[in-house]
Amino acid sequence: xxxxxxxxxxxxxxxxxxxxxxxxxxxxxxxxxxxxxxxxxxxxxxxxxxxxxxxxxxxxxxxxxxxxxxxxxxxxxxxxxxxxxxxxxxxxxxxxxxxxxxxxxxxxxxxxxxxxxxxxxxxxxxxxxxxxxxxxxxxxxxxxxxxxxxxxxxxxxxxxxxxxxxxxxxxxxxxxxxxxxxxxxxxxxxxxxxxxxxxxxxxxxxxxxxxxxxxxxxxxxxxxxxxxxxxxxxxxxxxxxxxxxxxxxxxxxxxxxxxxxxxxxxxxxxxxxxxxxxxxxxxxxxxxxxxxxxxxxxxxxxxxxxx
Amino acid sequence: xxxxxxxxxxxxxxxxxxxxxxxxxxxxxxxxxxxxxxxxxxxxxxxxxxxxxxxxxxxxxxxxxxxxxxxxxxxxxxxxxxxxxxxxxxxxxxxxxxxxxxxxxxxxxxxxxxxxxxxxxxxxxxxxxxxxxxxxxxxxxxxxxxxxxxxxxxxxxxxxxxxxxxxxxxxxxxxxxxxxxxxxxxxxxxxxxxxxxxxxxxxxxxxxxxxxxxxxxxxxxxxxxxxxxxxxxxxxxxxxxxxxxxxxxxxxxxxxxxxxxxxxxxxxxxxxxxxxxxxxxxxxxxxxxxxxxxxxxxx
Numbered sequence: 001x002x003x004x005x006x007x008x009x010x011x012x013x014x015x016x017x018x019x020x021x022x023x024x025x026x027x028x029x030x031x032x033x034x035x036x037x038x039x040x041x042x043x044x045x046x047x048x049x050x051x052x053x054x055x056x057x058x059x060x061x062x063x064x065x066x067x068x069x070x071x072x073x074x075x076x077x078x079x080x081x082x083x084x085x086x087x088x089x090x091x092x093x094x095x096x097x098x099x100x101x102x103x104x105x106x107x108x109x110x111x112x113x114x115x116x117x118x119x120x121x122x123x124x125x126x127x128x129x130x131x132x133x134x135x136x137x138x139x140x141x142x143x144x145x146x147x148x149x150x151x152x153x154x155x156x157x158x159x160x161x162x163x164x165x166x167x168x169x170x171x172x173x174x175x176x177x178x179x180x181x182x183x184x185x186x187x188x189x190x191x192x193x194x195x196x197x198x199x200x201x202x203x204x205x206x207x208x209x210x211x212x213x214x215x216x217x218x219x220x221x222x223x224x225x226x227x228x229x230x231x232x233x234x235x236x237x238x239x240x241x242x243x244x245x246x247x248x249x250x251x252x253x254x255x256x257x258x259x260x261x262x263x264x265x266x267x268x269x270x271x272x273x274x275x276x277x278x279x280x281x282x283x284x285x286x287x288x289x290x291x292x293x294x295x296x297x298x299x300x301x302x303x304x305x306x307x
Numbered sequence: 308x309x310x311x312x313x314x315x316x317x318x319x320x321x322x323x324x325x326x327x328x329x330x331x332x333x334x335x336x337x338x339x340x341x342x343x344x345x346x347x348x349x350x351x352x353x354x355x356x357x358x359x360x361x362x363x364x365x366x367x368x369x370x371x372x373x374x375x376x377x378x379x380x381x382x383x384x385x386x387x388x389x390x391x392x393x394x395x396x397x398x399x400x401x402x403x404x405x406x407x408x409x410x411x412x413x414x415x416x417x418x419x420x421x422x423x424x425x426x427x428x429x430x431x432x433x434x435x436x437x438x439x440x441x442x443x444x445x446x447x448x449x450x451x452x453x454x455x456x457x458x459x460x461x462x463x464x465x466x467x468x469x470x471x472x473x474x475x476x477x478x479x480x481x482x483x484x485x486x487x488x489x490x491x492x493x494x495x496x497x498x499x500x501x502x503x504x505x506x507x508x509x510x511x512x513x514x515x516x517x518x519x520x521x522x523x524x525x526x527x528x529x530x531x532x533x534x535x536x537x538x539x540x541x542x543x544x545x546x547x548x549x550x551x552x553x554x555x556x557x558x559x560x561x562x563x564x565x566x567x568x569x570x571x572x573x574x575x576x577x578x579x580x581x582x583x584x585x586x587x588x589x590x591x592x593x594x595x596x597x598x599x600x601x602x603x604x605x606x
Contacts, residue, residue: 015447026459140587142539144546144559145580148566156570245454249543253566263455264547267462279455 001298005291012287019283020070020276024063027272053079066276075277080269086277089262094281096166097251097258101243104178108185108239113232115186116193117225123198131190138187143246147180147253164255177254181246185239192235197228226300233297237290244282333524336600343596346589353586357405366396368403369554377572389574391564400556401579407557408586411471412538416530418476419537423483424526428514430484431491442488445481453478457540461549468551471544475537486529490522497521524601531594535587542583558583 041049050056054065069076075086119131141149154176155163167173200206201224209223248260259278266274337343356363366372366386372394380389388397430441457474494500495518503513538558544550545559558579565576 018447022456023459026456136588136591137584139591140535141580141584142542142587144543144566145562145576145583148562148569148576149580152569152573152576248454248458249546252547264458267459275459279459282455 001295005295008291008294012284012291015287016280016283017067020067020280021063023276023279024066024272025059027270027275028059053077066273070280075280076273078266078271078274080266080271080274086273089274090259090277090281093257093259093262096256097244097247097260100174100177100181100250100256100258101240101247103174104181105185105236105240105243107178107182108189108243109232109236111182112186112189113193113225113229116190116195116232117197117220117228119190120194120197120201120228121220128194132194135187135190138183139191141183143180143184144249144253146183147176147250150176150180151254164253166256173254173256177250177256180253181243181250184246185242188235188239189232192231193228196231197224200224200228203227230297230301233293233300236296237286237293240289240293241286244286333597333600337596340596340599342592343600346592346596349585350589350593353405353582353589354409357402357409360399360402360406363402364396364399366399368399368556369395371395377568377575379572380574388578389572391561391575392568392572395554397561397575397578400561401558401582404556404558404561404579405582405586407468407551407555408538408541408559408583411468411475411541411557412534414472415475415479415537415541416533418472419479419483419533420526420530422476423480424487424519424522426480427484427487427489428491428518428522431488432495432510432514432518434492434495438488442485445484448481454540454543457544458547458549461544468555471541471550475540478540479533479537483526483529483533486525487519487522490525491518494518494521528594528598528601531590531597535590535594538583538590539587 047056054062057065066076073087075090078084078086078089081089115131115135119128122128151163154161161175162170162173165173203224205227206219206224209219214223247258248263250256251258251260252264259281262274263278265271266278360368364387372390374394375384375386375390376394377392378384378386378390378394380387386396386398388401391397391400426441426445430438457478460470460474500513500517503517508516541550541557542559542562545557546563548560548563550559551557561579562576562583565572565574565579569576
């Protein structure tokens with residue numbers, strides 16, 4: 001398993017390299033630069049500014065410098081947020097993004113699996129249809145619609161929770177963004193769990209477990225649920241990516257100082273290094289989490305072995 | 308030469324016959340699914356309204372009514388959904404949004420369909436080292452944070468509808484390629500493919516005439532599920548203010564505008580949001596229905 005993990009990590013290096021290269025040249029192909037503003041700088045000063053950030057060098061040299069820096073873990077300085085390096089900005093924004101995303105995915109796993117299993121055990125009953133109807137709503141109502149609706153109901157009409165803002169990380173400020181992030185994932189996970197659970201409940205090994213005289217509880221929890229979780233686990237890779245990109249929207253709707261907001265602002269301002277930094281950071285995160293999911297898969301499914 | 312083409316024509320005819328009975332079977336099953344049928348009706352209505360948009364309302368989509376800014380729905384002036392912050396009729400704008408969203412959904416899905424199906428079928432058919440190489444490439448593409456690339460593309464190259472089609476199509480073909488490859492691997496060992504080889508049919512012709520028609524079932528299911536995904540992504544980009552440009556609009560733009568003033572003018576959020584949700588619902592139900600209808604296990 002260790003060798004497998006190592007091999008996956010080695011394969012990740014060219015992937016990251018591709019990401020960096022595409023993103024770098026894509027950004028540079030754009031019209032405009034980080035120092036275009038309404039105020040026209042005197043030519044001498046502009047030249048100095050460009051030279052300071054190596055922007056006067058030919059593109060390929062800038063590229064090599066940037067990749068060289070990355071290899072040493074240096075994301076470079078932000079072009080627009082003065083006196084901050086990209087690494088500092090990411091470190092300052094990540095806790096907020098991580099808390100929202102982390103809580104949301106944990107909630108989604110817990111609630112999604114419970115709802116899905118619950119519906120599967122009462123297949124074709126009213127409960128089943130109700131749960132699946134709600135799940136379909138979670139899929140069809142995107143989080144950027146859900147977020148304003150939640151704010152309208154709980155923030156404005158009922159005035160129970162703050163409408164937006166981070167409030168230094170107060171719990172009240174996290175409730176709505178977390179719900180908006182978690183709902184679509186709860187819906188997907190519930191549907192997946194129900195589907196595979198229905199299939200597993202008819203499998204031979206479940207019949208054997210029943211024949212052995214195990215209690216229904218043990219049959220469900222220890223035998224069927226464990227088998228039914230496989231598709232859910234493999235969904236967790238894309239789910240993390242979904243939460244990460246979802247948080248870009250949620251952060252800008254609720255005005256949360258996370259990394260997602262930096263990305264959009266950075267792209268709009270042509271802050272080359274900041275955009276690249278956030279992208280590389282998220283790419284690494286997604287690759288690592290996908291690897292984790294695959295390893296977890298091997299733990300759950302005795303048929304999967306990595307050598 | 309004449310002989311071989313006659314042989315392959317004969318093969319094609321046999322296959323067509325089998326195919327028709329499979330599709331007929333699926334169609335009966337699909338039409339028995341009430342949710343799917345209702346969804347098709349809803350989608351049909353929305354699509355017809357989108358096409359006929361200019362004839363359904365007395366108001367043009369970009370006309371500013373200064374005397375009726377952010378007016379609630381009223382029937383006297385034929386503003387059935389009210390007006391927006393610039394005094395434009397929201398009913399017509401929602402329908403124009405439907406045009407953009409449906410068009411993006413269908414075109415981007417077609418792009419992904421063409422790339423994905425061809426790529427997957429070629430990889431699966433050729434097999435061996437080429438297959439390995441082609442699928443490794445798909446794996447690498449999978450781990451790119453695509454949403455970020457799409458946002459970057461929009462920011463950099465301006466809000467060009469055409470670019471949205473291409474960008475979204477280029478993102479969505481990966482899963483399609485995987486599905487088609489898997490199917491191709493199983494189809495290419497069937498006897499009728501061997502018969503086609505023996506009949507002297509060229510590889511290209513085997514791929515397009517014999518393999519692709521036989522992997523269409525899962526492809527259609529995945530396609531119906533891709534359309535809502537693409538519509539969602541387009542709305543997401545437009546919501547961030549990176550999609551289509553004024554005075555044209557899309558559901559994402561309308562929802563973003565509505566969300567900003569939802570306390571004073573909830574209708575500006577509710578109408579476009581319901582249209583979007585209804586459309587996504589419908590496509591998902593149709594996709595589910597098709598999957599059940601085409602599933603050989605349930606037959």
